[in-house]
Amino acid sequence: MFQGLNFPPLDLPPECEEIRQEIRAFLAEEKARGNAGNIEAMARYTPEYSQRLGQAGFIGLTWPKQYGGHERTALERYVVTEEMLSAGAPTGCHWIADRQSGPLLLKYGTEEQRQKILPGIAAGELYFCIGMSEPNSGSDLAGAQTRATKTDGGWLLNGTKLWTSGAHVCHYMVALVRTSPLDPENRHAGFSQMLIDLSSDGIEINPVINLSGEHHFNEEVFTDCFVPDDCVIGEIGDGWNQVMSELGYERSGPERFLSTFQLFAELVEAVGDNPTDHEAQVIGRLSSQLITLRQMSLSVAGMLGEAKVPVAESAIVKDLGTNYCKLVPEFSRTIIDTMPSQKSADLYAAKMASAILTVPSLTIQGGTREILRGMIARSLGMR
Ligand SMILES: Cc1cc2nc3c(=O)[nH]c(=O)nc-3n(C[C@H](O)[C@H](O)[C@H](O)COP(=O)(O)OP(=O)(O)OC[C@H]3O[C@@H](n4cnc5c(N)ncnc54)[C@H](O)[C@@H]3O)c2cc1C
Helix, strand or coil: CCCCCCCCCCCCCHHHHHHHHHHHHHHHHHHHCCCCCCCCHHHCCCHHHHHHHHHCCCCCCCCCHHHCCCCCCHHHHHHHHHHHHHHCCCCHHHHHHHHHHHHHHHHHCCHHHHHHHHHHHHCCCCCEEEECCECCECCCHHHCCCEEEEECCEEEEEEEEEEEECCCCCCEEEEEEECCCCCCCCCCCCEEEEEEECCCCCEEEEEEECCCCCEEEEEEEEEEEEEEHHHEECCCCCHHHHHHHHHCCCCCCHHHCCCCHHHHHHHHHHHCCCCCHHHHHHHHHHHHHHHHHHHHHHHHHHHHHCCCCCHHHHHHHHHHHHHHHHHHHHHHCCCCCCCCCCCCCCHHHHHHHHHHHHHHHHCCCCCCHHHHHHHHHHHCCCC
16 A cells, blocks of 8 residues: 655754854864865765864764763754765764764663773774675675674674775774574574674775775675674674664765765856856756755654654655765756866866766665665555
8 A cells, every 4th residue: 555755844953053053163174174075075084083073072972971972962963964064074984883883882782882882983083884785795685694603702704795885994893794594484584793893813804996996995804703792782683673773874864965065066156146047047956956855854864863764765865865966967067067087176177076986886875776766665555
């Protein structure tokens, strides 16, 4: 039966404006240091920036103070995130830890794990990566084969993870591993999540160079890598449920429609105050889509804050948002058609090049379009 979609309107409460001014002041100082203007800011790794952000109290915003958090609301965190991303600040180092690994540990971790890890994340000093995908299982995550075998005091890990963003700068990975053999009748059973210290013996981290020629993601090969018992996250065998709840943090945030915002900002700047009709139409179209996507994303943030599970709505924000990011360079070129070059001194040409080389990945990471559309159809009762 067709279930319908629900995007209840949400107005930001006054405290959000206060924190917006605070983060803007912080970002203005960072801009003066050159930490601004990046396309896909979540893929830019600058440890000093993340440490200063942590010291200023902008990481772990919603977490309890006893773990280094700041007990602010999810909507205040939303505002900080949208300001950082629209400024193009290099958020890569702390991004995954703040968005999903910390919340995962708060939900499923032991008290010891929380005390050991969360204050370091909130200080902007401990960085995490996501160990889900493997050479033969991306969309089909249940096909993951990295295996943990029980041994004295812990587990021995063998297998390969792939496309792991930031593993080369991170301290820890949250890995999804098989702790029981595959059951063809129930492919989701037998998974567990483990906290892997990436400096352990038995881990080889190999760079994978992306389309832009940059080192963003990696392959990790585990060979008899020992993981102590106290690094199991949650329950052995409950990994699939845990990983699905982790994905809930991933799909509907402002990162899904702001990845090419810096190019749009550069375009508006270049066009100036007296646009032609065509320029006004293009900028109007991109602006109205951006405003609508932000409202949809805010609406999902409000529902997540009320512990609702808006699966279809989150997937729609990611699908439409990442498609919007692709439209920005496409439409911008109808106004200023420059020769894109990442090395160009012309900021518009440099950002155009980065945007063109980045956008193909946006509709793949965090679940491909086809997979998301299947989820949307299923949630709407159409499949
Ligand atoms: C920039 C970037 C960063 C990433 N970072 C991480 C990370 O940090 N950690 C991590 O674990 N992974 C990461 N990934 C991996 C990402 O999650 C996978 O690439 C993605 O899930 C797709 O898996 P795949 O590459 O194996 O492609 P496949 O699953 O092989 O898909 C190939 C094509 O087939 C289509 N397809 C597959 N199954 C179906 C189906 N059932 N119905 C219809 N179409 C289908 C897909 O939509 C796609 O077009 C990252 C990827 C990118 C691009």
